[in-house]
Amino acid sequence: MDIRDVPEAHVDRAMELVYLVFHDNPEEEQRKHHRELVLQCERIGAYDGDTLVGFLAAHRFTLSVPGGELPCPGLTFVSVAPTHRRRGVLSAMIAELFRRGTRQGRPLAALWASEDAIYGRFGFGPAMECLSVEIDSRRPLALRIAPDERPLRLIDPADAPSVVGPYFDATRAARAGRIARDAERWRGEWLAEEAEEDDELSPPRIVALGDTDEEIAGYAVYRTKSGNDDTGTPGLVRVDELEADDAAAAAALWRYVASIDLTGTVRAWGRPLDDPLLLFAADRDQVRVTGGFPGLWVRLVDVRAALTGRAWAAPVDLVLDVRDQHIPANTGRHRLTATQEAGSYEPTGDAPDLTLDVRDLAACYLGGTEVRRLVRAGLVAEHTRGAAARLDAALRTELLPNSGDEF
Incomplete structure (x- = not known):
């Protein structure tokens, strides 16, 4: 070839x-x-x-x-x-x-896997887990907290890059695994009307929390679909994205999408495992997790550049013995030394603390998978007691990685 x-x-x-x-x-x-x-x-x-x-x-x-x-x-x-x-x-x-x-x-590559079995052998690892959530909205959404009562306003999708674009950019700094969006991606892909497989869905709608003279405190992108009286199927609200400053702001947005007239079901795909909705919902029979799946798959093409290109939550000094069948430069023992300010990753002849495949290092890279879980699963060998816990502490992020931006 x-x-x-x-x-x-x-x-x-x-x-x-x-x-x-x-x-x-x-x-x-x-x-x-x-x-x-x-x-x-x-x-x-x-x-x-x-x-x-x-x-x-x-x-x-x-x-x-x-x-x-x-x-x-x-x-x-x-x-x-x-x-x-x-x-x-x-x-x-x-x-x-x-x-x-x-x-x-x-140093990285990424994809959404059509077949999981294919891409692991090329060194890609599932860097995040996502949830599908469904809300029975035939009755008011029951909440354990008081929603933010600031006004909600609908945003013209044409204005999304300037109004909600900066807010999305801020979420990228707080939550790993998110793709940068320019105005072309907002309009041509994320909010595209003609790209929908279900032609019964409405065009995209955007609702933002906050007065016009203040910065927004969150937003939701959603589409709606009429119900079918003949089959008894209620109208649908499909939430494509929902971001908020805090739990109260999120509660206001979820309450809004769950109260849209002539609908009875809310479905959201690609939600993070740490979505606060799952905790502040008062009735988990009304708010149900209907599925879970690996989200973005990541490949560390250049392990050294990838590891030194991210921040660390805690100091760490470990020798990693990495296996990579496809990129020989990644293979071998390297000493990972990191502080909260910087990190280094250099070849060494010292005995390894951990031995792992590059796909498993990729799964842990954004903070979405604990090394200790992989040790317990027999996928990572821990040669020095406590090494996996120390690496987990360094990799930890305040928010779990998440992206619903499928491509």
Whole structure:
């Protein structure tokens, strides 16, 4: 196979391969949206002669990490022709992406896994867990706390980048795992109307908490859907994003979406494990967790740059013996020394305190998985008693990583 860039002239070919692999036949408007999206991405293809048999697109993202942010390509539309499976096509394309990342100073890569079993073998680890939540809103939302009583106001989606964009940017500093959004991503992707699979959903609505002459204290992005009297299905509110300063502000926003006329169900996808709703809801029969799933998968392409590019919650001095089958430069023993101000990661011949695979280090990197859990699961070897607990203390974040920004 010849692994090379996919030129703009071959993008339509690439998308036909994607639709073949994912058994999709989207409408013309959706095809146009996909094409515009892919044109903004880095594009890697596998060619058998003149035939495109593999395709990988990578968004040029920046990801929030504890204490900062790092460049992080976001993989999408990953496809291999059914005639060329099990011939190393996917491995070759991902290897090329890793080579470019190392060469261009991009220490991370990320994706949402269509099949979990595929990406772990390439060193990706699930860096966060997300929840699906459903509220029975046929009666008022029962709360244990008093909601913030400041006024709520609807925001024109066209104004989202300027009104709620800065608020979202602030959440990235507080919660790792979030992708930077410019105005184009807000309007063209996050709030896109034509990209919806369910054409019965309304356009996006945005509600913000706070007067027009003050900074907002939170916001929610949601869509609605009419009920069906024939089947007895109540109207739906789908919450795509809800962010708030504190519990009282969050309670005001949840109360709002749960009280919209002609609806009886609220569904929210991609909520963090530490969502305060699950604690201040007075009736957990009314507010139910309906599912949990791995969210963003992260790959440490350059372990040293990734570890020294984040902040640390506590001092740590440990020797890590890291295994990486795909990027030899990451393999071996390194001493991780970090304070709350800075960290270093240098090769050493000293005995290891912990031995772990790069995928498991990636799962812990944003603070979403405890090293001790992986030790108990037999995935990480602890050679020095208490080493896992010390690394956990250093990796800890006040808020768990979370992102509902699927791509």
